[in-house]
Amino acid sequence: MVNGTPKTICERCQGTLAPDQEVDLLTGMTLVVSRCINCGRRTRLEKEPRPLTPKPVNRDAPVKSSAKPDT
């Protein structure tokens, strides 16, 4: 058995697997899966789902400190 490379071929239909992410809104858990674009079979890439955590978003928030004065 050769381990180490992630599977990119569907075991069932030899189709291409695309990375996908399942989100369970009821439990607030997320799970990374790979989904076959051919037959739709999903394979878990992670052992356990993990809780959704908000990512720190580095936005350029518009600064509303001073509006343009109307002249």
Ligand SMILES: [Zn+2]
């Ligand atoms: Zn498939």
